[in-house]
Every structure is written in C-alpha cells, then in structure tokens.
Amino acid sequence: MIVAEATKTATGTSPIDQLHALVAVDMEAVDGLIHERMGSAVALIPDLARHLVDSGGKRLRPLLTLAAARLCGYRGVEHVKLGAAIEFIHTATLLHDDVVDASALRRGKSTANMVWGNKPSILVGDFLFSRAFQLMVDAGSMRVLDILASASAVIAEGEVMQLKSANNLATTKADYLQVVSAKTAALFAASAEAGATIAGASAELIDAMRDYGQNLGIAFQLIDDALDYSGRQAQMGKSVGDDFREAKVTLPVIVAYERADDEARRFWRRAIEVGPQHEADLKRAIFYVEETGAIRDTHARASHYVDEACRALAPLPDNELREALISTAEFCVGRGY
Amino acid sequence: MIVAEATKTATGTSPIDQLHALVAVDMEAVDGLIHERMGSAVALIPDLARHLVDSGGKRLRPLLTLAAARLCGYRGVEHVKLGAAIEFIHTATLLHDDVVDASALRRGKSTANMVWGNKPSILVGDFLFSRAFQLMVDAGSMRVLDILASASAVIAEGEVMQLKSANNLATTKADYLQVVSAKTAALFAASAEAGATIAGASAELIDAMRDYGQNLGIAFQLIDDALDYSGRQAQMGKSVGDDFREAKVTLPVIVAYERADDEARRFWRRAIEVGPQHEADLKRAIFYVEETGAIRDTHARASHYVDEACRALAPLPDNELREALISTAEFCVGRGY
Numbered sequence: 001m002i003v004a005e006a007t008k009t010a011t012g013t014s015p016i017d018q019l020h021a022l023v024a025v026d027m028e029a030v031d032g033l034i035h036e037r038m039g040s041a042v043a044l045i046p047d048l049a050r051h052l053v054d055s056g057g058k059r060l061r062p063l064l065t066l067a068a069a070r071l072c073g074y075r076g077v078e079h080v081k082l083g084a085a086i087e088f089i090h091t092a093t094l095l096h097d098d099v100v101d102a103s104a105l106r107r108g109k110s111t112a113n114m115v116w117g118n119k120p121s122i123l124v125g126d127f128l129f130s131r132a133f134q135l136m137v138d139a140g141s142m143r144v145l146d147i148l149a150s151a152s153a154v155i156a157e158g159e160v161m162q163l164k165s166a167n168n169l170a171t172t173k174a175d176y177l178q179v180v181s182a183k184t185a186a187l188f189a190a191s192a193e194a195g196a197t198i199a200g201a202s203a204e205l206i207d208a209m210r211d212y213g214q215n216l217g218i219a220f221q222l223i224d225d226a227l228d229y230s231g232r233q234a235q236m237g238k239s240v241g242d243d244f245r246e247a248k249v250t251l252p253v254i255v256a257y258e259r260a261d262d263e264a265r266r267f268w269r270r271a272i273e274v275g276p277q278h279e280a281d282l283k284r285a286i287f288y289v290e291e292t293g294a295i296r297d298t299h300a301r302a303s304h305y306v307d308e309a310c311r312a313l314a315p316l317p318d319n320e321l322r323e324a325l326i327s328t329a330e331f332c333v334g335r336g337y
Numbered sequence: 338m339i340v341a342e343a344t345k346t347a348t349g350t351s352p353i354d355q356l357h358a359l360v361a362v363d364m365e366a367v368d369g370l371i372h373e374r375m376g377s378a379v380a381l382i383p384d385l386a387r388h389l390v391d392s393g394g395k396r397l398r399p400l401l402t403l404a405a406a407r408l409c410g411y412r413g414v415e416h417v418k419l420g421a422a423i424e425f426i427h428t429a430t431l432l433h434d435d436v437v438d439a440s441a442l443r444r445g446k447s448t449a450n451m452v453w454g455n456k457p458s459i460l461v462g463d464f465l466f467s468r469a470f471q472l473m474v475d476a477g478s479m480r481v482l483d484i485l486a487s488a489s490a491v492i493a494e495g496e497v498m499q500l501k502s503a504n505n506l507a508t509t510k511a512d513y514l515q516v517v518s519a520k521t522a523a524l525f526a527a528s529a530e531a532g533a534t535i536a537g538a539s540a541e542l543i544d545a546m547r548d549y550g551q552n553l554g555i556a557f558q559l560i561d562d563a564l565d566y567s568g569r570q571a572q573m574g575k576s577v578g579d580d581f582r583e584a585k586v587t588l589p590v591i592v593a594y595e596r597a598d599d600e601a602r603r604f605w606r607r608a609i610e611v612g613p614q615h616e617a618d619l620k621r622a623i624f625y626v627e628e629t630g631a632i633r634d635t636h637a638r639a640s641h642y643v644d645e646a647c648r649a650l651a652p653l654p655d656n657e658l659r660e661a662l663i664s665t666a667e668f669c670v671g672r673g674y
Contacts, residue, residue, distance in 0.1 A: 042494050042498050045497055096463060119500055123433070123500070126466070126493040127497065130489035130490035130492075134487060134490060137486055142477065152466075153471060155467075160460045163457060
C-alpha cells in the first residue's frame with residue numbers, strides 16, 4: 001500500500017504507521033519469525049521468498065491479526081505465529097498470481113517469476129503455504145486452523161472465478177464483487193477473525209472483527225482496481241494498466257462499459273474481448289473510466305465498504321487500537337488518489 | 338501404478354488389489370468424500386479435479402493411511418478424512434508438477450494443463466491443497482496436521498531441489514536420493530504415519546509405519562525412474578522418455594554416466610546439459626542405461642528399500658493386513674519390468 005502524501009497526518013505518519021506503532025513489539029516478532037521460518041537448506045527458497053517478503057509490503061494482514069488479538073484483550077504470544085502464517089499465505093498467493101498473470105512488476109521490483117522463472121515461483125509458493133500451516137499448528141488452535149484453511153480454499157475459488165471474467169464484458173457487478181470478496185476480502189476477514197479467536201473473544205466480537213476485515217478487504221481491492229487506471233505508476237510501485245493489458249474486467253471497466261456510447265463499446269470490445277490492443281489504448285481506457293464517472297463510482301463504493309468496516313467495530317472496546325483500525329480503513333480509501 | 342501381468346497372482350488380482358479389498362469399505366468412503374469435497378460452485382474446479390481424480394490412479398497413499406490405521410487397531414472413522422486429504426495433497430502436487438514440467442500426458446490421458454491451461458491447474462492445485470487442510474481440521478488431530486503440514490513443506494523443498502539437478506550431470510547419487518526422499522517418500526511416510534497416529538498407536542508402531550512408508554516411497558520412485566527408460570509406454574500410461582526429454586538427472590542417468598566411455602559421455606553432455614536433443618537420442622539413452630547395468634542397479638537399489646520397508650513392519654501385528662503391505666511393497670519393485 002502506498003502512502004499518499006496528501007493524507008499523511010501532521011506528524012508525517014500515516015494511520016497504518018500509527019497502527020504499526022501500537023503493535024510494534026509484536027510486529028517485530030512477526031518479522032523475525034517470517035525470516036526464520038522461510039529458511040530452508042535449499043537456498044533458492046529463502047532467496048526467492050526474501051525477494052517478496054522484504055520488498056516493502058505493509059504487512060497489512062498480520063497487522064490486522066495482531067491488532068484484533070490485542071483489541072480483544074489477548075495477553076499471549078501465539079498471535080505472532082498466526083501473523084507470520086498469514087503473511088506466508090499472502091506471499092504464496094502473490095507468487096502464484098504473478099505466474100498466472102505473467103506479471104513483470106510488483107511493488108516497483110521485477111517479480112520473482114521474471115527473476116527466477118515460473119517453476120521456482122510455483123514451488124516456493126507451495127512451500128510457504130505449507131510453512132503457514134506448520135506455524136498454525138504451532139499456534140495450537142484448531143478453530144484458527146479451520147478459519148484459515150477455509151479462507152485459503154475461498155481465495156483459490158475466487159482466483160479461478162476471476163479467470164472466467166477475463167476477456168468477458170458480460171461480467172456483472174455481482175460477479176465482480178463475488179470475486180473480490182473471495183480473492184481479497186476472505187484473507188482480510190480471516191486475519192482479523194483469527195486474531196480475535198486466538199484471544200478467546202466472544203462470538204460477537206469475533207464476528208465484528210471478521211466483518212471489519214471483510215469490508216476493509218473489499219474496499220481495498222476496489223481502490224486497487226481504480227488505481228490501475230490512475231496513471232501514477234511511480235507512486236504505486238506496480239504497473240498501471242496491468243489489469244487492462246490482461247483484459248481483466250474490474251468495476252471501473254464494468255461501469256464504463258455500461259455507460260459507453262456505441263463507439264466506446266466498440267473500443268472496449270476490441271480491447272478487452274477481441275484484441276489486439278494498441279499502444280494508445282490504455283490512455284483511451286483511462287479517459288473513458290474517468291469521463292463516465294466509473295472511477296468516481298468505484299471510490300464511492302469503496303467508501304461505502306469502509307463505512308461498513310468502521311461500523312462493524314462498534315462492539316469493540318473504544319481505545320486507541322480501535323481508533324487506529326478506523327483511521328486505517330479511512331486511509332485505505334484515500335490512498336494514492 | 339500399472340499391474341504387470343507376470344506378477345499377478347493366480348486369482349488374477351495384484352497385491353494392491355488385495356490390499357484394497359481388505360479396506361474396501363473405508364476406501365469407498367474415501368472415494369465418496371473425495372468427490373464430495375472437490376465440489377465448488379465454481380464449476381471449473383470439480384471439472385478439472387475430476388479429470389485427475391478419476392483417471393485411474395491406484396490411491397496408493399490413502400490406501401497406506403487406511404491400512405496403517407486398521408493395522409494399528411483403529412475402530413473409528415476419522416482416517417477416511419485423512420485418506421481423502423492425502424489424495425488431495427497428492428493431486429495438488431501432480432497438477433503443479435505437470436505445469437512445472439510442461440507435461441502432456443499422465444496415466445495415458447492429456448494432462449490438465451494441456452486441456453485447461455496452466456492457470457487453472459495452478460489455482461485448482463491451490464484449492465485442493467486448502468481442501469486437504471480443511472479435511473484434516475475436520476479429522477481433529479493436531480498431531481496429524483503437524484505430520485502432513487511438515488510433509489507438504491518437505492515435498493515442496495524436494496521439488497525445488499529437483500530443479501537444480503535438471504541439466505546437471507554433476508548431480509550425485511546422494512543428491513538424487515535426497516530429492517526422492519523429499520518429493521516422493523515424504524508423502525508415503527506421512528500417509529502411513531498419519532494412519533497409525535489417528536489410531537492412537539504407540540510411538541514404536543508409529544515409527545514403524547513411517548519407516549515402511551518412507552522406504553516404500555523411495556523404492557517406488559526408483560522404479561518409476563527406471564520405467565522412464567523402459568520403452569513400455571502403453572503399459573505405463575505415461576510417456577516413456579519424459580525425464581530424459583526434460584533433462585532430469587535420475588539414478589539411471591547418474592549410473593550410466595559414471596560408467597560411460599568418452600563417446601557416451603559426450604552424448605550425455607549434449608543430451609542432458611548442452612542440447613539439442615535429436616529424435617534418436619532416447620533410443621540411444623535407453624541403450625546406454627541398459628548396457629551399463631544402470632537399470633539393473635536401479636532395480637537392485639529399489640529392492641533394498643523394499644526389504645527395509647518390509648523389515649520395518651516387524652513390530653506390527655502379524656495378520657493379513659501386514660501381509661498385504663509386505664506383498665504390495667514386493668509387488669511395487671516388480672511392476673512393469
């Protein structure tokens with residue numbers, strides 16, 4: 001996630017930085033454990049894993065786990081293992097996603113599949129996924145294992161669903177939201193839920209944390225999909241237009257296509273469904289998603305989910321951790337735009 | 338696995354069939370559960386999974402789990418979930434292997450990556466892997482989860498190790514055995530160990546079952562690697578020469594290269610390390626592995642591991658299940674040769 005200068009606070013730190021600061025000791029332990037447990041006698045594994053693990057990701061998902069556990073009054077240390085496990089699941093899905101999408105750039109760096117090839121990326125993804133389950137076993141909670149095994153299955157389902165919507169302008173908003181709920185929001189939800197669960201929180205609080213994570217995850221992906229048409233590559237650290245070039249039908253495209261005149265429809269059909277794409281097509285796509293209000297609408301929808309996320313936190317104790325979770329959600333929708 | 342006619346018993350059934358018959362009710366339950374739990378609202382997932390799950394594999398790994406559990410006196414039903422979970426892990430690794438190796442044929446059928454492409458194969462593999470952990474959670478044994486999560490990590494390590502030995506004639510027998518122990522034997526070992534563990538067997542019996550599985554797994558892979566140079570494609574249901582074409586350095590190649598004269602060494606270096614391979618190269622490679630005794634030695638080594646596997650079973654009750662496990666191990670080394 002990119003810190004948009006405009007939304008930084010007077011102290012120069014973003015709400016995410018503030019949330020990090022509130023669980024700094026725990027997060028340091030998560031980082032230590034990540035580096036320890038990605039180790040292997042097969043040197044290629046830590047080499048490749050480090051490429052992604054140390055590439056400046058914000059560790060947003062483990063952050064949710066740590067914050068949820070502490071907010072629910074947890075005094076133990078098992079949440080650290082869960083945080084590391086969740087970052088491994090996330091890293092494994094990124095490795096596989098980049099192979100599936102043949103992506104060249106992530107967080108401003110060449111992707112692992114570009115540096116080492118597809119084979120090690122697939123297999124190291126499998127390794128990290130296995131390590132994640134070993135960490136969960138160490139944490140010792142069967143309920144948390146259930147939450148995260150289920151979330152992993154839902155993520156994979158979402159990724160397969162997404163394949164169907166590529167090159168397909170018949171994709172509906174409902175289809176799209178189903179994909180986003182599965183491929184992105186499920187892990188946000190499970191991260192928060194796992195933290196509350198390991199803390200032994202009540203069913204009400206566990207549900208509240210899951211709802212927060214689920215809504216935040218949807219908002220996060222909506223903003224990500226809007227950013228793909230924003231033209232701010234340097235700030236984002238990923239390639240603007242990736243989704244467009246891969247002919248993914250995200251909300252900005254669905255809305256823009258819905259509101260398109262005949263000429264614009266012909267453009268979208270050629271660019272997304274029929275091909276080929278030309279050099280100037282991305283600029284034209286950006287023009288259309290702006291002109292039709294598709295980007296504005298995507299942001300409005302993200303704001304709605306952020307509101308839902310914040311509302312979900314009502315039953316949680318009113319303290320600085322809860323405040324930071326609320327600010328983080330509000331910050332996510334404003335990032336880079 | 339292919340039933341070699343010559344080693345069938347007088348009743349026309351192989352030892353594997355006999356082992357199947359001894360746990361027939363349990364195995365039917367495993368099959369039912371496999372088909373139930375590979376289901377998803379995303380139709381492509383069961384379609385693709387079914388392609389592999391119903392392609393005539395012998396379910397050897399779940400068979401070990403079921404037999405181990407019953408041999409250790411288990412009277413419950415949780416081993417069925419573990420059998421299904423283990424078959425899912427195996428299926429997931431096959432899907433990813435076939436993408437990594439760009440394989441075209443498995444068990445006499447087009448591979449999933451050929452039919453549906455690499456993307457769904459990677460993602461459905463991830464889905465089945467997640468489903469495996471859900472099934473293990475349902476089975477409710479943290480010790481078994483530990484065994485299978487660890488085995489999964491070791492398998493992935495073995496697969497990454499194997500990448501290094503491709504195109505590399507400096508691969509030693511020790512390197513090779515390390516890869517085989519990890520990529521193949523670890524799941525055989527874990528399958529047998531999981532069965533004994535869910536049965537609540539003593540540490541001695543659990544260790545015995547794991548040793549049986551580990552040694553059987555090594556023997557199994559040695560025979561598989563010998564078969565790749567056997568020229569009996571129809572019987573095997575896989576493409577003979579796959580390993581050779583992918584320039585994998587398996588034991589037959591290591592031994593043949595070790596014993597090669599200058600001309601044969603030049604051949605191996607071109608065919609395995611430098612390229613290109615020519616049409617007639619596979620025949621020549623088969624000639625060399627036969628002529629140098631590399632195939633015979635590979636079989637001898639497999640027989641050694643089968644002996645170890647059978648010896649490991651000494652502490653187990655002397656009944657028809659143990660007999661069937663011994664016959665199965667002896668049968669594996671004789672298959673298709």
